[in-house]
Amino acid sequence: MINITHLSYGVGDFQIHDLSLKIADGEYFVILGKPGSGKSIFLECLCGLNRVSDGTIEIAGVDVTYAEPKDRSIGYVPQDYALFPTKSVRSNITFGLRVKSMPADEIESRLDSITEFLNIKHLLARSVYGLSGGERQKVALARALIIQPKILLLDEPVSALDEATRESVCMELKHIQQETGTTTVHVSHNFEETRIVADRVGVLRSGSLVQIGTPDEVFDHPADADVASFLRVGNILKGYAEAEGEKIRIAVGNTIWVANGANPESSREVEFVLPSRDIFVSLDSPDTNSENVLTGNIVSVLPRGPVVRIAVEVEPGLIIDALAPPAFSRISSGTEVYLSFPASAIHILDAIK
Amino acid sequence: MIQRSRKMPVRGFKSHLFSIWVMFALFLFVGFAVLLIILDIAYVDREAFHEALSSPEIWASAKLSVISSVTTVVICMFFAIPMGYALSRYRFPAHTLVDSIVDIPIIFPPLIIGLSLLIFFQTGFGNWLEKHGIEFVYQPAGIVLCQFLTAASFGIRTVNTAFDRIDPRLEHVALTLGCTQWGAFFRIALPMARNGIVAGAILTWARAFGIFGPLMVFVGAVRMRTEVLPTTIYLEQSIGHIEVALAVAVMMIAIAIAALVSIRLLGLRYES
Numbered sequence: 001m002i003n004i005t006h007l008s009y010g011v012g013d014f015q016i017h018d019l020s021l022k023i024a025d026g027e028y029f030v031i032l033g034k035p036g037s038g039k040s041i042f043l044e045c046l047c048g049l050n051r052v053s054d055g056t057i058e059i060a061g062v063d064v065t066y067a068e069p070k071d072r073s074i075g076y077v078p079q080d081y082a083l084f085p086t087k088s089v090r091s092n093i094t095f096g097l098r099v100k101s102m103p104a105d106e107i108e109s110r111l112d113s114i115t116e117f118l119n120i121k122h123l124l125a126r127s128v129y130g131l132s133g134g135e136r137q138k139v140a141l142a143r144a145l146i147i148q149p150k151i152l153l154l155d156e157p158v159s160a161l162d163e164a165t166r167e168s169v170c171m172e173l174k175h176i177q178q179e180t181g182t183t184t185v186h187v188s189h190n191f192e193e194t195r196i197v198a199d200r201v202g203v204l205r206s207g208s209l210v211q212i213g214t215p216d217e218v219f220d221h222p223a224d225a226d227v228a229s230f231l232r233v234g235n236i237l238k239g240y241a242e243a244e245g246e247k248i249r250i251a252v253g254n255t256i257w258v259a260n261g262a263n264p265e266s267s268r269e270v271e272f273v274l275p276s277r278d279i280f281v282s283l284d285s286p287d288t289n290s291e292n293v294l295t296g297n298i299v300s301v302l303p304r305g306p307v308v309r310i311a312v313e314v315e316p317g318l319i320i321d322a323l324a325p326p327a328f329s330r331i332s333s334g335t336e337v338y339l340s341f342p343a344s345a346i347h348i349l350d351a352i353k
Numbered sequence: 354m355i356q357r358s359r360k361m362p363v364r365g366f367k368s369h370l371f372s373i374w375v376m377f378a379l380f381l382f383v384g385f386a387v388l389l390i391i392l393d394i395a396y397v398d399r400e401a402f403h404e405a406l407s408s409p410e411i412w413a414s415a416k417l418s419v420i421s422s423v424t425t426v427v428i429c430m431f432f433a434i435p436m437g438y439a440l441s442r443y444r445f446p447a448h449t450l451v452d453s454i455v456d457i458p459i460i461f462p463p464l465i466i467g468l469s470l471l472i473f474f475q476t477g478f479g480n481w482l483e484k485h486g487i488e489f490v491y492q493p494a495g496i497v498l499c500q501f502l503t504a505a506s507f508g509i510r511t512v513n514t515a516f517d518r519i520d521p522r523l524e525h526v527a528l529t530l531g532c533t534q535w536g537a538f539f540r541i542a543l544p545m546a547r548n549g550i551v552a553g554a555i556l557t558w559a560r561a562f563g564i565f566g567p568l569m570v571f572v573g574a575v576r577m578r579t580e581v582l583p584t585t586i587y588l589e590q591s592i593g594h595i596e597v598a599l600a601v602a603v604m605m606i607a608i609a610i611a612a613l614v615s616i617r618l619l620g621l622r623y624e625s
Contacts, residue, residue: 049525069528076529082522086544096530099540147530 001025002046002151002183007055009045016042016207019055023185023200028177030194031187032218033204034230039187040079042204043155046185047076060150075144075152075182080160081136083128089139090124096147114142117179133161134169141173145180152177154186158193170196191231195219203227221347225271228349234276235320236349241270247343253318258291259346271349278345279322281310282338283331294320294339303329312337390606393599401596402603410576411585411601417493418562418581419608425500425561426554429508433553437512438542442521455513458506466502467567470495493579495572500561508557515549516542555616562609582608 002023009016016038023029033039044050046057048069056065064072083092091098093114097107115121118138123131131139137157144152157173158166174197177184188194194201194215201218203211211223222228228236239250239257248259250272259272280286286293296314303309308328312320322339331337364372405411440452458466473479474490482489489495519542527537543550565583568574574584582605589598 044525047525047529049528068533069525070531070533072529074529076526078522078526080522082520082526084523084527084541095527095540099527099531099536143526143530 001058001060002185003056003058004046005056007042007045007052007057009041009050009052011041011050014038014041014207016045019207019209021202021209021212023183025183026181028174028184028186028197028199030198030201031185031204032191032194032201033187033189035189037204038207039189039204040155041207043076043153043185043187046072046151046153047074048072073150075147075149077137077140077144077152077154077157079156081140083131083136083139083143085128087128088124089120089126089128089131092128092139093124093142093146095143100147110146110148114146118142118176134165137161137169141176145176145182150183152182152184154184156188157186159188159190166190166193167196173197191219203230205230220275222273222349225273225349228273233273234278235274236271237274238269238271240267241348242267248348250346253315255294255315257346258343259348260343261346261348273347273349274320274341274345275347276309276321276323279320279339279341281312281322281324281328282340283335285338286340290340292341292343292345295336296320296339298331298333298335298337300333301329301331310337312339314339390603393606394603397596397599397603401594401600405597405600405604408597410580411597411604413577414580414582414585414601415604415608417496417579418583418605421493421496421500421581422558422562424497425504426508426558428497428501429505429557429561430512430550430554432505433508433512433557434543434546434550436509437514437546437549437553438516438538440509440513441516455506455509458502458504459510462566463503463564464566464570467499467570470498470502470567470571490571491573491575491579493572496568496579496581499567499571500564503564503567504557504560507560508553511553511556512546512549515546515553518549519545551616555613558612558616559609562605562612 002021004019004021007016007019019042031039031042041050045052048064048067048071052065056063058064059072059074069076084095087095090111094107094111097110102110111124112121115124118141120135120138120142123135123139128136128139137160141157154173158169161169170193173186177197186197198215201211201213201215202209203218203223205226211218211227213221218227219231219233222231222233225236228234237252239252241248241250241259243249246260248261250257250259250270285295294312294314296312299311299313299319301308301310303326304323306326307323308326310322310324310328310331312322314320320339362368436455440448440455445451471490474483489498523541523545524532524537527541528534532540563583565587568579568581568584569587572579574580574588576588580588582601585601586598586605589595589601
């Protein structure tokens, strides 16, 4: 288990301030944040590459706050894998074992099992030059895993890969983690990647963890407008909320939307999220008596893989983003469409002060 | 290591003009240098070569030149490797100032270094050193000291550039894999900086081998004692032995070419 309490570290104007986090044994934890949010710096603090100014770091019950990197039982894979260019693939992978003067037969046996597990045995005699991105990543993983670390730290491990291979490599990373049972901390700014691999996610903003939860919790219920905007979960809107029994009625422009949730203490202006994927788009009018039905004209159509992202102007100045089926890629701008969504789709962030 | 591509793209007329321009500059310079060497060789007759090769003073001078310059390279690299690494990896107050001071001997006229050393050995600390048997002024050891101060900056700067080009994350990974700071340096950074270190050694040696001004000021040109090949050339031409001076110059060129080629072959072999 990793137990981080009140961690602080500063470099230049940047500060990680009072960061506390517990990661369970065998958990796959993703630190998600924008570039510049301090993800890599945080990971380097865990590695012992940055000397923290305050707080403690415990790994498997041992306080390693001021321990050297070699004494932390960590495997570290930096962003571009940092393979040693003057060494062969074999020498790269066995480097950590040779440093520890491990007997040759033990080195060979561990090399055998890790290369078989990662399916890179055929690469052993090769130089690291000319390896593909995926091969480089596997060699870096093998080099980190062969020392049998208690925790594996991955710094944007798939960012150097092309989009087509990223998803399959993420699935493989998850598989490797599940097979080895190694507690893994993975930093990323990519949402799809996070959804595939993470058991839990921590959203890092300017050196502070602003939200921790399962991927569903974080993506469905972002902690605030900033997190919602960063996660691009959909529409972040403002309205005037008023309690009505078990529901909340929100006046947005000239329409009234209905949301579930705790009754507001009094009428107030609120900021809320309406996820694009929770909006049903149709060309035909749904049951007009149901709540949360809007009509508008398509402003833009953007095919995005298996779905189409469309922007619909429901009234002047109010544009709603929605995800529509692939057939909508053939619909032209200006077409009138119907948007509908359940009350449960609306997630009220906070009252606007 | 950087893999240089030898592929040539399809080129139009303007690109050909570009190639002609860059190759013209290259061959003009090299051609002029080769022409000067050929003229030197042509100017020297067999007798002058014979005289130079049979002179015990000139042999002693050649021997001292090689020994002092090689010693200087070893000492320079002993300092240049840690200094180049420190400048590359550590940030400390006045880093920029220290970084600039390292380059001062490159822009200083070499003669000033000889004068500065003379002044230093007139001061209390310099006198104290001399009194305790650490003598440099007009001593063979002074040759190495002069060469060191004149040439070290070339080595430090080249090695520093080599370390700058190595991603520190490679050493970070080595630290997490069980290395100490020493281990990460000797197992990762040093082998990767090898080409830079070899280049630094070549530059340092070339500079040390050829200096003349500071030696005349600080150690003089005492035959069989503090005379090195550049001072031999000066002494021979000052008494009118132009052919012998040129014969010595040709000897220097031959030694320099042999040394540079062998160091390159030795040092850069692993790159292929």
